[in-house]
Amino acid sequence: MLINLTISLNYSAINPKVIYNMKKILFTFFILTSLNSNSQSLNFRAQGKYYTAKENYESRNYDDAIKAINESKELLGGSNYQLQYLHVMAAYKAGKYKEAQIEMNRYFNILDRKEQPKGFSKTVEELTYDETKELTKLIDPIDSNVANQIKEKKRKEEEESKIAEAVKHFKLINCDNDDCLAGTIWVNGKVKCYCDGKGYVIYLNNRYTCKYCKGTGKRDEKVRANCSSCKGKGEIYKYDGDVYLSDYEIEEILRNHKKEIDYYIKN
Numbered sequence: 001m002l003i004n005l006t007i008s009l010n011y012s013a014i015n016p017k018v019i020y021n022m023k024k025i026l027f028t029f030f031i032l033t034s035l036n037s038n039s040q041s042l043n044f045r046a047q048g049k050y051y052t053a054k055e056n057y058e059s060r061n062y063d064d065a066i067k068a069i070n071e072s073k074e075l076l077g078g079s080n081y082q083l084q085y086l087h088v089m090a091a092y093k094a095g096k097y098k099e100a101q102i103e104m105n106r107y108f109n110i111l112d113r114k115e116q117p118k119g120f121s122k123t124v125e126e127l128t129y130d131e132t133k134e135l136t137k138l139i140d141p142i143d144s145n146v147a148n149q150i151k152e153k154k155r156k157e158e159e160e161s162k163i164a165e166a167v168k169h170f171k172l173i174n175c176d177n178d179d180c181l182a183g184t185i186w187v188n189g190k191v192k193c194y195c196d197g198k199g200y201v202i203y204l205n206n207r208y209t210c211k212y213c214k215g216t217g218k219r220d221e222k223v224r225a226n227c228s229s230c231k232g233k234g235e236i237y238k239y240d241g242d243v244y245l246s247d248y249e250i251e252e253i254l255r256n257h258k259k260e261i262d263y264y265i266k267n
């Protein structure tokens with residue numbers, strides 16, 4: 001074939017247009033040949049990725065399994081039952097319910113022939129009855145998990161926007177503890193006794209137990225201590241937003257969003 005083409009090329013050297021056409025044929029011939037062998041090797045590589053995915057799935061490396069499945073599909077230029085089964089199972093076990101749902105739909109699209117399956121060149125074990133059963137049993141759990149995830153996402157978003165608004169509605173007011181003066185209050189405390197903390201006194205070479213502290217070396221006295229309401233600051237944060245927040249929510253926001261609250265108080 002090559003020799004023939006070369007001869008024709010030489011022979012038709014007289015006519016440039018013929019040469020051009022011959023070159024075109026030759027080029028197309030090589031492209032087609034390489035494409036064919038290329039797609040064959042892609043298919044083998046796709047099958048290799050499928051086995052990699054299966055191994056990863058069996059050793060519970062679900063993310064690695066999903067990665068190999070996606071690579072396999074890409075090499076294959078499509079998908080099939082085995083790949084879809086593995087994809088659904090791995091995504092479900094990885095807690096990626098939305099992905100599991102999408103891949104479940106694709107499985108049924110292939111089943112309903114809405115999508116042509118792309119098979120592997122070498123035979124791969126077909127899905128067993130148990131595997132198909134396992135897959136269909138996942139339909140409901142996947143759907144309810146997706147619904148829960150959506151609900152949870154919405155709840156989180158609402159929570160976040162509630163907090164984002166709440167941090168704007170704090171102000172600093174004087175401590176609401178009546179006994180608090182600039183952050184401190186009187187409390188019962190112990191101080192070193194008049195006996196210099198020894199617990200005894202010496203009188204005429206005799207040792208007597210101290211009558212104030214009865215030997216403890218300490219006596220009661222009122223001392224100033226940090227107020228527990230304002231933690232010694234003399235001021236407390238007060239929420240005065242329109243949206244109702246429970247005491248617990250206010251505490252949580254104060255604990256986790258102090259910086260933002262201070263920012264809005266200053267500005």
Ligand SMILES: [Zn+2]
Nearest residue numbers: 193195210213
């Ligand atoms: Zn004493």
Ligand SMILES: [Zn+2]
Nearest residue numbers: 175180227230
């Ligand atoms: Zn206070």
